[in-house]
Amino acid sequence: MSKSSLLIGVAIGYVLGSRAGHERYEQIKSGASKVAQNPKVQAAAGRAQEAVGQQAAAVADVAKEKAKEKVASATHRS
CATH class of the missing domain: 1.20.5 (Single alpha-helices involved in coiled-coils or other helix-helix interfaces)
Known part of the structure; x- marks a missing residue:
């Protein structure tokens, strides 16, 4: 498994399992969008x-x- 696959999996797991609420979800989503648009x-x-x-x-x-x-x-x- 490559490092990027592992990081993506961890990020998805964190988002799905997070109890940090909607605000943190939006922060993660925004960051992922910025990376994807790079x-x-x-x-x-x-x-x-x-x-x-x-x-x-x-x-x-x-x-x-x-x-x-x-x-x-x-x-x-x-």
Whole structure:
């Protein structure tokens, strides 16, 4: 688990479990919004989304080839 995932999980847990009231919730929400709107965060999110898209395409290609191999193997057995 990456450090950012852990921090996000802790923040969500705190918000959901907090008894600090609405004011603290609004402070946390405002801070999270500021972080989300940060250009560096936006750029990182874009890069991550692009990387996931590339990996998904690569995995799909591998799965497609494996499926073709299985079909070919099954039809040659008959």
